[in-house]
Amino acid sequence: MKMKRNELWQLIIIHFKELLREPGVLFWGIGFPILMAWGLGIAFTGDKETKKDIAIVNFGEENKLSLFLRDHAAMDNHGRYILTINDQVFGRNLFRFEPLDSLDATLGVKRGIYQLMIDDKGDSAVFHLDPANPEARLLQLQIATLIGERHEDDTFSGANIIPLEVKGTRYIDFLVPGLIAMNIMMACMWGMSWTIIERRKGNMLRRMMVTPVHRQNILLGLMTARITMNFVEAALLILFAWLYFGIQIQGSLAALIMVFVAGNIAFTGIAIITSSRTSNTEVGNGIINFVNMPMMILSGVFFSYHNFPEWSIPFIQNLPLTLLADSMRSIINEGAGVAAVLDKTLIMSIIGVVTFGLGLKMFKWY
Amino acid sequence: MGTEYLIDAKGLHKHFKKVRAVDGVDFSLAKGEYVALLGPNGAGKTTLVEMIEGIRTPDAGEILVRGRSLNEDKSALYGILGISFQETRFLEKITVLETIRLFASFYKQPDEKIGKVIHLVGLEDKKDAYTKNLSGGQRQRLALGISLLNDPEILILDEPTTGLDPSARREIWDILLKLKNKMGTSLILTTHYMEEATQLCDRIIIMDKGRFLAEGSLSSLVGRMKMPDVAFFTVEGKIPDDQVIRQSDLVIEWDREKGRGKCEMKNVATDMPLLFAFLEENNLRLIDFEHTKPSLDDVFLSMTGRRLSEETE
Ligand SMILES: Nc1ncnc2c1ncn2[C@@H]1O[C@H](COP(=O)(O)OP(=O)(O)O)[C@@H](O)[C@H]1O
Numbered sequence A: 001m002k003m004k005r006n007e008l009w010q011l012i013i014i015h016f017k018e019l020l021r022e023p024g025v026l027f028w029g030i031g032f033p034i035l036m037a038w039g040l041g042i043a044f045t046g047d048k049e050t051k052k053d054i055a056i057v058n059f060g061e062e063n064k065l066s067l068f069l070r071d072h073a074a075m076d077n078h079g080r081y082i083l084t085i086n087d088q089v090f091g092r093n094l095f096r097f098e099p100l101d102s103l104d105a106t107l108g109v110k111r112g113i114y115q116l117m118i119d120d121k122g123d124s125a126v127f128h129l130d131p132a133n134p135e136a137r138l139l140q141l142q143i144a145t146l147i148g149e150r151h152e153d154d155t156f157s158g159a160n161i162i163p164l165e166v167k168g169t170r171y172i173d174f175l176v177p178g179l180i181a182m183n184i185m186m187a188c189m190w191g192m193s194w195t196i197i198e199r200r201k202g203n204m205l206r207r208m209m210v211t212p213v214h215r216q217n218i219l220l221g222l223m224t225a226r227i228t229m230n231f232v233e234a235a236l237l238i239l240f241a242w243l244y245f246g247i248q249i250q251g252s253l254a255a256l257i258m259v260f261v262a263g264n265i266a267f268t269g270i271a272i273i274t275s276s277r278t279s280n281t282e283v284g285n286g287i288i289n290f291v292n293m294p295m296m297i298l299s300g301v302f303f304s305y306h307n308f309p310e311w312s313i314p315f316i317q318n319l320p321l322t323l324l325a326d327s328m329r330s331i332i333n334e335g336a337g338v339a340a341v342l343d344k345t346l347i348m349s350i351i352g353v354v355t356f357g358l359g360l361k362m363f364k365w366y
Numbered sequence B: 001m002g003t004e005y006l007i008d009a010k011g012l013h014k015h016f017k018k019v020r021a022v023d024g025v026d027f028s029l030a031k032g033e034y035v036a037l038l039g040p041n042g043a044g045k046t047t048l049v050e051m052i053e054g055i056r057t058p059d060a061g062e063i064l065v066r067g068r069s070l071n072e073d074k075s076a077l078y079g080i081l082g083i084s085f086q087e088t089r090f091l092e093k094i095t096v097l098e099t100i101r102l103f104a105s106f107y108k109q110p111d112e113k114i115g116k117v118i119h120l121v122g123l124e125d126k127k128d129a130y131t132k133n134l135s136g137g138q139r140q141r142l143a144l145g146i147s148l149l150n151d152p153e154i155l156i157l158d159e160p161t162t163g164l165d166p167s168a169r170r171e172i173w174d175i176l177l178k179l180k181n182k183m184g185t186s187l188i189l190t191t192h193y194m195e196e197a198t199q200l201c202d203r204i205i206i207m208d209k210g211r212f213l214a215e216g217s218l219s220s221l222v223g224r225m226k227m228p229d230v231a232f233f234t235v236e237g238k239i240p241d242d243q244v245i246r247q248s249d250l251v252i253e254w255d256r257e258k259g260r261g262k263c264e265m266k267n268v269a270t271d272m273p274l275l276f277a278f279l280e281e282n283n284l285r286l287i288d289f290e291h292t293k294p295s296l297d298d299v300f301l302s303m304t305g306r307r308l309s310e311e312t313e
């Protein structure tokens, strides 16, 4: 049979075969995000026992907190007073109070063993904590309330603590769209940028170039395979989140697809520009991390970026990863439609087209 | 137009910062000709062939392929060139067959061509192996196979056998000799193995430090350098004190204890009979006789004061 094969199609299936034959690719692309969603989702939603260690200074006969602990807490063999609170909302809580002198207590705080240090000065206990540490603040509140409002039956009045049960308000709801966005970024940066740099380094790129191949097909093949893979990975993650955590896409599916495409355009462009010149994998590694790292930290994949200083927020919000994660969140959790994410989609597309164009201009083919 | 050269390059220069990688060379290739660029590492061979391949721009000079400038139509150029780089890392988890099929699609070659090429380079047994599992020789044959997919008029191979063991090297030579006889392909081959250059090529260009030191057939190169042939022999009998053979300026260097002699001959046809006559006159019986021609390595040594390569067999 005189069968001639289409070069673009060949390039696409070659990339697919490479992807599917590399177990690492499948793990990092599919298994890892799902594991992460599962692990973090469980960590922040499930019932579990929490242990909190508190340093207590000036532990003495007369002092209020000391008296309270002596009456209500059990002492373990380390000399710590253990207070157990079973709570409908937060599960089982163990508060461990360790009497110390102030030097050791301060040292322990510095080392992160205690997030809270209480100076038990007779009538009024003085709380020492880092006000910038939300966990410490929460702990302080809990203990302050505890001392005042503890019931005899070892339960703790949850009257003024209401668990968030509305759809889209749990941590896992926040996390999953962020993970999808992050995965698109990682897949483009490592799957495209890194691949191009390695092919250039190994002379494979120029070997292909010294044939009558159409150079655009070399990139097009890689992009098609990678973006298709990104789609499969995102779909599997959403499927898992739906089955396991009951996450549902509350907004428009069309909008979600639109945002997905725009995100891929943005990160494809960025991947092309970052891989446009170098044939040195160490340099490539550096550049890719240089692009990824700030967004990983700033763009609010795992935790909201609203804790960063006010002035930096507009900048953060226009980072490609933030744009992608935020628009996915608004669709999945807030029920947004096409119109609501149009501006973000547009910005992502422009970022993609511009970086792609510049990248192609500088691209070192040989 | 005069002589029809497939490749005609004039006044090529390429400098990297302080290094003059190619420092003013003229190069031409005729149809059906096999040319070797022979030189040690860093001679500028790769830089030169990469300029001819159109992937490096010369600082100065002009390259015509079939009378047309390189930049005119790259895709037409690559339709007639077959190229193998000094090193290519093929996609590791893609098989030999898939790799060749990919490149065949670039040349719009039908599937039957793929089988023919695999047969030609003897990779039938390995066609389903991932490229990362190939030996050095198999990898070079894969690279060669890919460069043959378009039945190239001009084959440019950059050190195709460097680092291979002698048998793997010979397999590649056999393929290249077959091509020469059957297809009339032209070849530019870079190497630092003089044996390779002499076995395969009609013309040898000795290159060092970016320049051509000499070029021609092996015999013309050796002849031009006026390097003597050498006879080594062992005799029985009483070796005379006289070292110089009468009626000539031939000198025999004797190792009297072992009965060995060495004699350099500028002109074998006239000098050899004189040597035999001398041995007979002195009643010396030959036990052992060896006549060696000067090698390219000797030529290179006499031109540059260095050996061609430390790593030759
Ligand atoms: N990209 C480059 N940058 C700087 N110097 C180079 C580059 N390529 C080659 N050279 C230098 O040019 C000279 C010739 O190199 P090359 O053409 O690779 O020689 P060969 O192929 O004969 O070993 C060497 O001194 C080498 O170090």
Ligand SMILES: [Mg+2]
Pocket: B045, B046, B047, B086, B158, B159
């Ligand atoms: Mg070289």
